[in-house]
Amino acid sequence: MTLTVAEVLKLPVVRRAEPEVLSKRRLAEPIRWVHSSDLADLSSLLQGGELVLTTGAAFARGSREYLRGLAKAGAVGVVVELGTVVSRLPASAGRIADELDLALVVLHRKTRFVDITEAVHRRIVAAQYEEVAFDRRVHETFTELSMKGAPLLGIVDAAAKILDEPVVLEDLSHQALVVSTGTAADLLADWERRSRRSPGKRADSEPWSVTGVGQSSQQWGRLVIPRHASDQARATMVLERAAAALAMHRMVERDRTGLQHQAQGGLIDDVLRGRISDDRDAAARAHALGLRKAAQYLPAVVRSPGHTPLGDPVAAHRRNIALLDAVAHTVNAAGHSGLFTVRGDGEVAAVLALRDNRIPLADKALEILGDRLRREVHRVDGVDGAVLALGPPASLVTDAIAGMSEATDIAEVALSMGDNRSYYRASDVRLRGLISLLRDDRRVQRFAETELRSLLTSTLQPEPSHLTVLREYLRLAGNKAAVAERLHVSRPFVYKRLAEVRELLGVDLEDGESMTSLHVALMVTELSRGRRPATVTA
Incomplete structure:
Protein backbone atom coordinates (compact mmCIF):
# COMPACT_ATOMS: atom_id res chain seq x y z
CA MET A 1 0.00 0.00 0.00
CA THR A 2 1.52 3.37 -1.06
CA LEU A 3 0.74 7.00 -0.19
CA THR A 4 -0.32 9.39 -2.97
CA VAL A 5 0.03 13.18 -3.10
CA ALA A 6 -3.73 13.54 -2.63
CA GLU A 7 -3.58 11.33 0.48
CA VAL A 8 -0.75 13.49 1.89
CA LEU A 9 -2.95 16.56 1.53
CA LYS A 10 -5.65 14.83 3.61
CA LEU A 11 -3.34 14.28 6.59
CA PRO A 12 -4.44 16.36 9.64
CA VAL A 13 -1.09 18.11 9.91
CA VAL A 14 -1.37 19.28 6.28
CA ARG A 15 -5.08 20.17 6.45
CA ARG A 16 -4.36 22.49 9.40
CA ALA A 17 -2.03 24.44 7.11
CA GLU A 18 -4.92 25.18 4.70
CA PRO A 19 -3.53 23.67 1.48
CA GLU A 20 -4.52 25.04 -1.94
CA VAL A 21 -3.83 23.07 -5.09
CA LEU A 22 -2.46 25.18 -7.95
CA SER A 23 -1.63 22.23 -10.24
CA LYS A 24 -3.63 19.00 -10.05
CA ARG A 25 -1.14 16.99 -12.05
CA ARG A 26 0.01 13.67 -10.49
CA LEU A 27 -2.16 14.01 -7.39
CA ALA A 28 -3.06 10.31 -7.64
CA GLU A 29 0.58 9.25 -8.04
CA PRO A 30 2.30 7.49 -5.12
CA ILE A 31 5.29 9.19 -3.55
CA ARG A 32 8.47 7.45 -2.52
CA TRP A 33 9.63 9.96 0.08
CA VAL A 34 9.26 13.56 1.35
CA HIS A 35 12.21 15.96 1.09
CA SER A 36 12.32 19.49 2.57
CA SER A 37 14.79 22.03 1.16
CA ASP A 38 15.05 25.65 -0.01
CA LEU A 39 17.93 24.95 -2.40
CA ALA A 40 17.34 26.18 -5.92
CA ASP A 41 18.97 23.08 -7.45
CA LEU A 42 17.98 19.69 -5.99
CA SER A 43 19.08 17.55 -8.95
CA SER A 44 21.88 15.91 -6.96
CA LEU A 45 19.71 15.18 -3.93
CA LEU A 46 16.60 13.65 -5.46
CA GLN A 47 16.25 10.07 -6.77
CA GLY A 48 12.76 10.35 -8.19
CA GLY A 49 9.29 10.03 -6.73
CA GLU A 50 9.77 12.63 -3.97
CA LEU A 51 7.36 15.31 -2.74
CA VAL A 52 9.39 18.47 -2.03
CA LEU A 53 8.56 20.84 0.85
CA THR A 54 9.92 24.40 0.58
CA THR A 55 9.35 27.90 2.02
CA GLY A 56 9.53 29.31 -1.53
CA ALA A 57 12.97 30.91 -1.38
CA ALA A 58 14.03 28.97 -4.47
CA PHE A 59 11.26 30.64 -6.48
CA ALA A 60 13.20 33.92 -6.29
CA ARG A 61 15.33 32.80 -9.25
CA GLY A 62 12.22 32.20 -11.34
CA SER A 63 9.32 29.75 -11.18
CA ARG A 64 10.00 28.06 -14.50
CA GLU A 65 13.69 27.40 -13.86
CA TYR A 66 13.05 25.99 -10.38
CA LEU A 67 10.13 23.82 -11.36
CA ARG A 68 11.92 22.56 -14.47
CA GLY A 69 14.81 21.43 -12.26
CA LEU A 70 12.42 19.48 -10.02
CA ALA A 71 10.76 17.86 -13.00
CA LYS A 72 14.11 16.77 -14.46
CA ALA A 73 15.13 15.34 -11.07
CA GLY A 74 11.99 13.17 -11.04
CA ALA A 75 10.02 14.90 -8.27
CA VAL A 76 6.29 14.21 -8.15
CA GLY A 77 5.35 17.65 -6.85
CA VAL A 78 6.19 20.54 -4.55
CA VAL A 79 4.46 22.02 -1.50
CA VAL A 80 5.21 25.71 -0.74
CA GLU A 81 4.60 27.32 2.64
CA LEU A 82 3.49 30.97 2.21
CA GLY A 83 4.26 33.65 4.73
CA THR A 84 7.69 32.67 6.01
CA VAL A 85 9.78 33.74 2.99
CA VAL A 86 7.24 34.55 0.27
CA SER A 87 3.68 35.75 0.74
CA ARG A 88 2.47 34.48 -2.64
CA LEU A 89 3.71 32.74 -5.76
CA PRO A 90 3.77 34.22 -9.25
CA ALA A 91 0.43 33.90 -11.04
CA SER A 92 2.08 31.76 -13.70
CA ALA A 93 3.46 29.17 -11.24
CA GLY A 94 0.41 26.93 -11.42
CA ARG A 95 0.34 26.97 -15.21
CA ILE A 96 4.07 26.23 -15.44
CA ALA A 97 3.78 23.31 -13.00
CA ASP A 98 0.89 21.95 -15.03
CA GLU A 99 2.98 22.12 -18.22
CA LEU A 100 5.87 20.34 -16.50
CA ASP A 101 3.57 17.61 -15.11
CA LEU A 102 4.18 18.52 -11.46
CA ALA A 103 1.76 18.81 -8.56
CA LEU A 104 1.95 22.27 -6.98
CA VAL A 105 0.36 23.05 -3.61
CA VAL A 106 0.62 26.13 -1.38
CA LEU A 107 0.04 26.23 2.38
CA HIS A 108 -1.64 29.39 3.64
CA ARG A 109 -0.78 28.78 7.30
CA LYS A 110 2.65 28.21 8.81
CA THR A 111 3.49 24.65 9.86
CA ARG A 112 6.53 22.70 10.86
CA PHE A 113 7.86 20.70 7.94
CA VAL A 114 9.26 18.13 10.36
CA ASP A 115 5.71 17.33 11.48
CA ILE A 116 4.64 16.73 7.87
CA THR A 117 7.77 14.73 7.12
CA GLU A 118 7.35 12.58 10.23
CA ALA A 119 3.64 11.89 9.51
CA VAL A 120 4.29 10.95 5.87
CA HIS A 121 7.36 8.86 6.55
CA ARG A 122 5.58 7.00 9.34
CA ARG A 123 2.83 6.08 6.89
CA ILE A 124 5.30 5.06 4.18
CA VAL A 125 7.42 2.95 6.52
CA ALA A 126 4.29 1.36 7.99
CA ALA A 127 3.01 0.57 4.50
CA GLN A 128 6.39 -0.89 3.52
CA TYR A 129 6.48 -2.97 6.69
CA GLU A 130 2.94 -4.15 5.98
CA GLU A 131 3.95 -5.20 2.47
CA VAL A 132 6.98 -7.06 3.82
CA ALA A 133 4.81 -8.78 6.42
CA PHE A 134 2.22 -9.62 3.74
CA ASP A 135 4.90 -11.03 1.42
CA ARG A 136 6.28 -13.14 4.26
CA ARG A 137 2.83 -14.45 5.17
CA VAL A 138 2.15 -15.40 1.54
CA HIS A 139 5.54 -17.08 1.23
CA GLU A 140 5.14 -19.04 4.48
CA THR A 141 1.57 -20.08 3.65
CA PHE A 142 2.32 -21.57 0.25
CA THR A 143 5.66 -23.05 1.35
CA GLU A 144 3.89 -24.86 4.19
CA LEU A 145 1.16 -26.09 1.83
CA SER A 146 3.78 -27.39 -0.60
CA MET A 147 5.70 -29.14 2.19
CA LYS A 148 2.52 -30.80 3.46
CA GLY A 149 1.48 -31.91 -0.02
CA ALA A 150 -1.82 -30.04 0.25
CA PRO A 151 -4.50 -30.89 -2.35
CA LEU A 152 -5.36 -28.50 -5.17
CA LEU A 153 -8.41 -27.21 -3.29
CA GLY A 154 -6.26 -26.41 -0.26
CA ILE A 155 -3.93 -24.23 -2.35
CA VAL A 156 -6.79 -22.48 -4.15
CA ASP A 157 -8.63 -21.88 -0.86
CA ALA A 158 -5.48 -20.40 0.69
CA ALA A 159 -5.14 -17.88 -2.15
CA ALA A 160 -8.82 -16.95 -1.82
CA LYS A 161 -8.53 -16.47 1.94
CA ILE A 162 -5.43 -14.27 1.71
CA LEU A 163 -6.98 -12.01 -0.92
CA ASP A 164 -10.57 -12.24 0.33
CA GLU A 165 -11.50 -12.90 -3.29
CA PRO A 166 -12.99 -15.90 -5.11
CA VAL A 167 -10.34 -17.96 -6.93
CA VAL A 168 -10.84 -20.58 -9.66
CA LEU A 169 -8.36 -23.06 -11.14
CA GLU A 170 -9.30 -23.92 -14.73
CA ASP A 171 -7.72 -26.11 -17.40
CA LEU A 172 -6.72 -25.01 -20.89
CA SER A 173 -10.19 -25.86 -22.15
CA HIS A 174 -11.59 -23.24 -19.77
CA GLN A 175 -13.27 -25.81 -17.54
CA ALA A 176 -13.36 -24.86 -13.86
CA LEU A 177 -11.42 -27.69 -12.17
CA VAL A 178 -11.26 -26.29 -8.63
CA VAL A 179 -13.37 -23.48 -7.15
CA SER A 180 -12.55 -21.84 -3.82
CA THR A 181 -14.95 -22.62 -1.01
CA GLY A 182 -17.83 -20.18 -0.75
CA THR A 183 -17.60 -18.80 -4.29
CA ALA A 184 -20.97 -17.43 -5.39
CA ALA A 185 -22.70 -19.48 -8.08
CA ASP A 186 -23.35 -16.44 -10.28
CA LEU A 187 -19.60 -15.91 -10.70
CA LEU A 188 -19.42 -19.33 -12.41
CA ALA A 189 -22.37 -18.77 -14.74
CA ASP A 190 -21.50 -19.19 -18.44
CA TRP A 191 -17.93 -19.74 -17.29
CA GLU A 192 -16.40 -21.22 -20.44
CA ARG A 193 -17.50 -18.39 -22.75
CA ARG A 194 -16.60 -15.62 -20.29
CA SER A 195 -13.23 -17.15 -19.50
CA ARG A 196 -12.24 -17.15 -23.17
CA ARG A 197 -12.69 -13.37 -23.20
CA SER A 198 -10.33 -12.76 -20.29
CA PRO A 199 -7.94 -11.14 -20.23
CA GLY A 200 -8.45 -9.05 -23.33
CA LYS A 201 -8.55 -5.54 -24.73
CA ARG A 202 -12.07 -5.74 -26.11
CA ALA A 203 -14.76 -3.64 -24.50
CA ASP A 204 -16.66 -6.77 -23.41
CA SER A 205 -13.60 -8.47 -21.90
CA GLU A 206 -13.96 -9.62 -18.31
CA PRO A 207 -11.91 -7.54 -15.80
CA TRP A 208 -10.39 -10.67 -14.30
CA SER A 209 -6.97 -11.27 -12.78
CA VAL A 210 -5.36 -14.27 -14.49
CA THR A 211 -2.09 -16.15 -13.97
CA GLY A 212 -0.89 -19.18 -15.92
CA VAL A 213 -0.01 -22.41 -14.08
CA GLY A 214 3.04 -24.32 -15.27
CA GLN A 215 6.06 -23.32 -17.32
CA SER A 216 5.27 -20.97 -20.18
CA SER A 217 5.85 -23.67 -22.78
CA GLN A 218 3.97 -26.34 -20.79
CA GLN A 219 1.15 -24.48 -19.09
CA TRP A 220 -1.66 -26.80 -18.03
CA GLY A 221 -4.04 -24.36 -16.36
CA ARG A 222 -4.91 -20.84 -15.22
CA LEU A 223 -5.66 -19.29 -11.82
CA VAL A 224 -8.45 -16.74 -12.07
CA ILE A 225 -10.09 -14.14 -9.85
CA PRO A 226 -13.44 -13.85 -11.70
CA ARG A 227 -14.05 -10.17 -10.93
CA HIS A 228 -12.14 -6.92 -10.58
CA ALA A 229 -9.61 -7.41 -7.76
CA SER A 230 -9.61 -4.74 -5.06
CA ASP A 231 -5.79 -4.70 -4.97
CA GLN A 232 -4.38 -5.69 -8.34
CA ALA A 233 -0.73 -5.75 -7.26
CA ARG A 234 -1.41 -8.07 -4.35
CA ALA A 235 -3.73 -10.21 -6.45
CA THR A 236 -1.01 -10.73 -9.07
CA MET A 237 1.61 -11.60 -6.46
CA VAL A 238 -0.60 -14.09 -4.60
CA LEU A 239 -1.82 -15.77 -7.80
CA GLU A 240 1.75 -16.16 -9.03
CA ARG A 241 2.82 -17.70 -5.71
CA ALA A 242 -0.21 -20.00 -5.69
CA ALA A 243 0.49 -20.98 -9.31
CA ALA A 244 4.04 -21.96 -8.33
CA ALA A 245 2.67 -24.10 -5.49
CA LEU A 246 0.21 -25.76 -7.89
CA ALA A 247 2.98 -26.44 -10.42
CA MET A 248 5.14 -27.97 -7.67
CA HIS A 249 2.16 -30.04 -6.53
CA ARG A 250 1.78 -31.36 -10.09
CA MET A 251 5.49 -32.25 -10.32
CA VAL A 252 5.49 -33.95 -6.92
CA GLU A 253 2.37 -35.89 -7.83
CA ARG A 254 3.99 -37.06 -11.05
CA ASP A 255 7.05 -38.29 -9.15
CA ARG A 256 4.86 -39.84 -6.47
CA THR A 257 2.52 -41.53 -8.91
CA GLY A 258 5.32 -43.77 -10.12
CA LEU A 259 5.51 -45.56 -6.76
CA GLN A 260 1.92 -44.93 -5.77
CA HIS A 261 0.50 -46.36 -8.97
CA GLN A 262 2.83 -49.34 -8.76
CA ALA A 263 1.48 -49.98 -5.27
CA GLN A 264 -2.13 -49.51 -6.41
CA GLY A 265 -1.58 -51.77 -9.40
CA GLY A 266 0.01 -54.37 -7.13
CA LEU A 267 -3.01 -54.33 -4.82
CA ILE A 268 -5.42 -54.75 -7.73
CA ASP A 269 -3.33 -57.61 -9.13
CA ASP A 270 -3.18 -59.32 -5.71
CA VAL A 271 -6.97 -59.23 -5.42
CA LEU A 272 -7.56 -60.48 -8.97
CA ARG A 273 -5.08 -63.35 -8.53
CA GLY A 274 -6.57 -64.36 -5.18
CA ARG A 275 -3.53 -63.47 -3.10
CA ILE A 276 -5.78 -61.14 -1.08
CA SER A 277 -9.30 -62.40 -0.49
CA ASP A 278 -10.24 -60.71 2.79
CA ASP A 279 -12.00 -57.45 2.00
CA ARG A 280 -10.86 -55.90 5.29
CA ASP A 281 -7.22 -56.32 4.30
CA ALA A 282 -7.89 -55.10 0.76
CA ALA A 283 -9.89 -52.08 2.01
CA ALA A 284 -7.22 -51.12 4.54
CA ARG A 285 -4.51 -51.17 1.87
CA ALA A 286 -6.75 -49.33 -0.60
CA HIS A 287 -7.56 -46.53 1.87
CA ALA A 288 -3.87 -46.19 2.75
CA LEU A 289 -3.16 -45.77 -0.97
CA GLY A 290 -5.60 -42.86 -1.32
CA LEU A 291 -9.03 -44.43 -1.92
CA ARG A 292 -11.56 -42.67 0.28
CA LYS A 293 -14.05 -44.70 2.28
CA ALA A 294 -17.44 -44.74 0.56
CA ALA A 295 -20.76 -46.51 0.71
CA GLN A 296 -20.27 -47.66 -2.89
CA TYR A 297 -17.28 -48.12 -5.16
CA LEU A 298 -17.39 -48.04 -8.96
CA PRO A 299 -15.23 -50.28 -11.17
CA ALA A 300 -14.21 -48.19 -14.17
CA VAL A 301 -12.13 -48.48 -17.32
CA VAL A 302 -10.85 -45.66 -19.52
CA ARG A 303 -10.11 -47.15 -22.91
CA SER A 304 -8.57 -45.54 -25.99
CA PRO A 305 -7.89 -47.11 -29.39
CA GLY A 306 -4.45 -48.71 -29.28
CA HIS A 307 -1.81 -47.34 -31.65
CA THR A 308 1.33 -49.17 -30.57
CA PRO A 309 4.30 -48.28 -32.81
CA LEU A 310 5.65 -51.50 -34.30
CA GLY A 311 8.99 -52.41 -32.75
CA ASP A 312 8.80 -49.61 -30.16
CA PRO A 313 7.39 -51.02 -26.90
CA VAL A 314 9.15 -48.23 -24.94
CA ALA A 315 7.05 -45.58 -26.67
CA ALA A 316 3.89 -47.58 -25.95
CA HIS A 317 4.85 -47.90 -22.29
CA ARG A 318 5.48 -44.15 -21.99
CA ARG A 319 2.14 -43.40 -23.61
CA ASN A 320 0.33 -45.73 -21.22
CA ILE A 321 2.02 -44.14 -18.20
CA ALA A 322 1.03 -40.69 -19.49
CA LEU A 323 -2.50 -41.99 -19.97
CA LEU A 324 -2.54 -43.33 -16.42
CA ASP A 325 -1.29 -40.00 -15.06
CA ALA A 326 -3.91 -38.06 -17.02
CA VAL A 327 -6.74 -40.27 -15.75
CA ALA A 328 -5.61 -40.17 -12.11
CA HIS A 329 -5.00 -36.43 -12.15
CA THR A 330 -8.41 -35.71 -13.69
CA VAL A 331 -10.24 -37.91 -11.18
CA ASN A 332 -8.43 -36.37 -8.20
CA ALA A 333 -8.82 -32.81 -9.49
CA ALA A 334 -12.58 -33.38 -9.73
CA GLY A 335 -12.65 -34.16 -6.00
CA HIS A 336 -13.01 -37.95 -6.33
CA SER A 337 -10.49 -40.62 -5.36
CA GLY A 338 -9.48 -43.96 -6.79
CA LEU A 339 -7.10 -46.85 -7.34
CA PHE A 340 -5.54 -46.88 -10.82
CA THR A 341 -3.59 -49.35 -12.92
CA VAL A 342 -2.68 -49.99 -16.57
CA ARG A 343 -4.43 -53.16 -17.76
CA GLY A 344 -3.31 -53.13 -21.38
CA ASP A 345 -2.27 -50.88 -24.23
CA GLY A 346 -4.47 -47.79 -24.09
CA GLU A 347 -6.48 -49.10 -21.12
CA VAL A 348 -6.54 -47.77 -17.55
CA ALA A 349 -8.67 -49.57 -14.96
CA ALA A 350 -9.78 -47.95 -11.72
CA VAL A 351 -11.89 -48.30 -8.60
CA LEU A 352 -13.60 -44.94 -7.99
CA ALA A 353 -14.99 -43.41 -4.82
CA LEU A 354 -17.14 -40.49 -5.90
CA ARG A 355 -17.26 -37.31 -3.87
CA ASP A 356 -21.03 -37.76 -3.55
CA ASN A 357 -22.84 -41.04 -4.28
CA ARG A 358 -26.35 -39.63 -4.03
CA ILE A 359 -28.50 -39.77 -7.16
CA PRO A 360 -28.76 -37.63 -9.28
CA LEU A 361 -25.58 -35.93 -8.00
CA ALA A 362 -23.53 -39.03 -8.80
CA ASP A 363 -24.88 -39.20 -12.36
CA LYS A 364 -24.07 -35.53 -12.93
CA ALA A 365 -20.59 -35.98 -11.44
CA LEU A 366 -19.94 -38.96 -13.75
CA GLU A 367 -21.11 -36.97 -16.75
CA ILE A 368 -18.72 -34.12 -15.91
CA LEU A 369 -15.89 -36.57 -15.15
CA GLY A 370 -16.39 -38.43 -18.44
CA ASP A 371 -16.24 -35.21 -20.46
CA ARG A 372 -13.10 -34.04 -18.64
CA LEU A 373 -11.40 -37.40 -19.06
CA ARG A 374 -12.04 -37.35 -22.80
CA ARG A 375 -10.46 -33.89 -23.08
CA GLU A 376 -7.46 -34.61 -20.86
CA VAL A 377 -6.72 -38.02 -22.41
CA HIS A 378 -6.81 -36.41 -25.86
CA ARG A 379 -3.75 -34.32 -24.82
CA VAL A 380 -1.62 -37.46 -24.44
CA ASP A 381 0.58 -38.01 -27.49
CA GLY A 382 -0.51 -40.98 -29.55
CA VAL A 383 -3.99 -41.19 -28.01
CA ASP A 384 -6.99 -40.48 -30.21
CA GLY A 385 -10.21 -40.43 -28.23
CA ALA A 386 -11.31 -42.44 -25.19
CA VAL A 387 -14.37 -43.84 -23.47
CA LEU A 388 -15.25 -44.20 -19.78
CA ALA A 389 -16.98 -47.49 -18.97
CA LEU A 390 -18.47 -48.39 -15.58
CA GLY A 391 -19.13 -51.75 -14.05
CA PRO A 392 -21.78 -52.44 -11.40
CA PRO A 393 -21.37 -50.47 -8.14
CA ALA A 394 -20.16 -52.51 -5.17
CA SER A 395 -20.09 -51.96 -1.43
CA LEU A 396 -16.80 -53.89 -1.06
CA VAL A 397 -13.45 -52.94 -2.55
CA THR A 398 -12.76 -56.52 -3.61
CA ASP A 399 -16.08 -56.73 -5.46
CA ALA A 400 -15.35 -53.45 -7.23
CA ILE A 401 -11.96 -54.76 -8.35
CA ALA A 402 -13.62 -57.92 -9.65
CA GLY A 403 -16.09 -55.75 -11.55
CA MET A 404 -13.27 -54.28 -13.67
CA SER A 405 -13.61 -57.18 -16.10
CA GLU A 406 -17.18 -56.22 -16.90
CA ALA A 407 -16.13 -52.59 -17.28
CA THR A 408 -13.44 -53.72 -19.71
CA ASP A 409 -16.02 -55.58 -21.84
CA ILE A 410 -18.29 -52.52 -21.83
CA ALA A 411 -15.39 -50.26 -22.85
CA GLU A 412 -14.53 -52.54 -25.75
CA VAL A 413 -18.09 -52.33 -27.04
CA ALA A 414 -18.32 -48.59 -26.37
CA LEU A 415 -15.34 -47.94 -28.65
CA SER A 416 -17.25 -49.50 -31.52
CA MET A 417 -20.34 -47.38 -30.97
CA GLY A 418 -20.79 -44.15 -32.86
CA ASP A 419 -22.22 -41.89 -30.14
CA ASN A 420 -20.41 -39.54 -27.76
CA ARG A 421 -21.74 -40.49 -24.34
CA SER A 422 -19.90 -39.14 -21.30
CA TYR A 423 -19.79 -42.64 -19.84
CA TYR A 424 -21.16 -46.13 -20.55
CA ARG A 425 -22.85 -48.73 -18.38
CA ALA A 426 -23.99 -52.25 -19.29
CA SER A 427 -27.46 -50.88 -20.04
CA ASP A 428 -25.93 -48.68 -22.75
CA VAL A 429 -24.37 -51.50 -24.78
CA ARG A 430 -26.98 -54.28 -24.44
CA LEU A 431 -27.06 -56.63 -27.48
CA ARG A 432 -24.01 -55.01 -29.02
CA GLY A 433 -22.12 -55.88 -25.85
CA LEU A 434 -23.02 -59.56 -26.10
CA ILE A 435 -22.06 -59.68 -29.77
CA SER A 436 -18.77 -57.95 -29.02
CA LEU A 437 -17.90 -60.69 -26.55
CA LEU A 438 -18.82 -63.44 -29.05
Missing part, protein backbone atom coordinates in the same frame (compact mmCIF):
# COMPACT_ATOMS: atom_id res chain seq x y z
CA ARG A 439 -17.53 -61.89 -32.25
CA ASP A 440 -14.34 -64.01 -32.40
CA ASP A 441 -16.31 -67.25 -32.18
CA ARG A 442 -16.06 -68.90 -35.62
CA ARG A 443 -19.68 -70.10 -35.37
CA VAL A 444 -20.90 -66.52 -34.87
CA GLN A 445 -18.74 -65.32 -37.76
CA ARG A 446 -20.04 -68.13 -40.00
CA PHE A 447 -23.61 -67.18 -39.09
CA ALA A 448 -23.03 -63.56 -40.09
CA GLU A 449 -21.40 -64.52 -43.36
CA THR A 450 -24.27 -66.85 -44.20
CA GLU A 451 -26.91 -64.26 -43.45
CA LEU A 452 -25.29 -61.45 -45.48
CA ARG A 453 -23.22 -63.29 -48.12
CA SER A 454 -25.39 -62.20 -51.05
CA LEU A 455 -25.09 -58.54 -50.07
CA LEU A 456 -21.40 -58.69 -49.18
CA THR A 457 -20.54 -60.24 -52.57
CA SER A 458 -22.90 -58.10 -54.66
CA THR A 459 -21.58 -55.49 -57.08
CA LEU A 460 -20.41 -52.30 -55.37
CA GLN A 461 -22.96 -49.52 -55.57
CA PRO A 462 -22.88 -45.80 -54.87
CA GLU A 463 -24.20 -44.79 -51.46
CA PRO A 464 -26.67 -45.38 -50.09
CA SER A 465 -25.90 -49.01 -50.95
CA HIS A 466 -27.91 -52.13 -50.16
CA LEU A 467 -26.06 -52.56 -46.85
CA THR A 468 -26.56 -48.93 -45.85
CA VAL A 469 -30.28 -48.98 -46.58
CA LEU A 470 -30.70 -52.30 -44.78
CA ARG A 471 -28.76 -51.10 -41.76
CA GLU A 472 -30.89 -47.95 -41.38
CA TYR A 473 -34.08 -49.94 -42.04
CA LEU A 474 -33.25 -52.32 -39.19
CA ARG A 475 -32.06 -49.56 -36.84
CA LEU A 476 -35.32 -47.67 -37.39
CA ALA A 477 -37.46 -50.76 -36.79
CA GLY A 478 -38.71 -50.99 -40.38
CA ASN A 479 -39.93 -47.39 -40.70
CA LYS A 480 -39.35 -46.73 -44.41
CA ALA A 481 -40.36 -43.07 -44.23
CA ALA A 482 -37.80 -42.49 -41.46
CA VAL A 483 -35.14 -44.31 -43.53
CA ALA A 484 -35.77 -42.01 -46.50
CA GLU A 485 -35.53 -38.95 -44.26
CA ARG A 486 -32.36 -40.17 -42.54
CA LEU A 487 -30.61 -40.99 -45.85
CA HIS A 488 -31.94 -37.88 -47.64
CA VAL A 489 -33.46 -39.95 -50.46
CA SER A 490 -36.97 -40.46 -51.80
CA ARG A 491 -39.31 -43.15 -50.51
CA PRO A 492 -39.50 -44.89 -53.91
CA PHE A 493 -35.71 -45.22 -53.83
CA VAL A 494 -35.92 -46.90 -50.40
CA TYR A 495 -38.69 -49.23 -51.60
CA LYS A 496 -36.59 -50.18 -54.65
CA ARG A 497 -33.43 -50.85 -52.61
CA LEU A 498 -35.30 -52.95 -50.04
CA ALA A 499 -36.97 -54.98 -52.80
CA GLU A 500 -33.51 -55.71 -54.23
CA VAL A 501 -32.24 -56.69 -50.75
CA ARG A 502 -35.23 -59.00 -50.28
CA GLU A 503 -34.54 -60.63 -53.62
CA LEU A 504 -30.80 -61.01 -52.97
CA LEU A 505 -31.23 -62.48 -49.47
CA GLY A 506 -34.39 -64.41 -50.11
CA VAL A 507 -35.97 -63.43 -46.79
CA ASP A 508 -39.06 -61.54 -45.69
CA LEU A 509 -37.94 -58.15 -44.37
CA GLU A 510 -41.26 -57.68 -42.59
CA ASP A 511 -40.77 -60.80 -40.47
CA GLY A 512 -39.62 -60.04 -36.88
CA GLU A 513 -37.22 -62.98 -36.62
CA SER A 514 -35.68 -62.19 -40.01
CA MET A 515 -35.14 -58.57 -38.97
CA THR A 516 -33.50 -59.63 -35.70
CA SER A 517 -31.28 -62.17 -37.43
CA LEU A 518 -30.10 -59.65 -40.03
CA HIS A 519 -29.52 -56.97 -37.40
CA VAL A 520 -27.33 -59.32 -35.36
CA ALA A 521 -25.40 -60.36 -38.47
CA LEU A 522 -24.72 -56.71 -39.34
CA MET A 523 -23.45 -56.05 -35.81
CA VAL A 524 -21.13 -59.05 -35.97
CA THR A 525 -19.76 -57.89 -39.32
CA GLU A 526 -19.15 -54.34 -38.11
CA LEU A 527 -17.46 -55.42 -34.88
CA SER A 528 -15.35 -58.09 -36.62
CA ARG A 529 -14.09 -55.47 -39.07
CA GLY A 530 -13.20 -53.22 -36.13
CA ARG A 531 -15.20 -50.26 -37.30
CA ARG A 532 -17.99 -48.20 -35.85
CA PRO A 533 -21.41 -48.41 -37.44
CA ALA A 534 -21.98 -45.91 -40.19
CA THR A 535 -23.76 -42.77 -39.05
CA VAL A 536 -25.81 -40.44 -41.15
CA THR A 537 -26.13 -36.76 -40.29
CA ALA A 538 -29.66 -35.53 -40.20
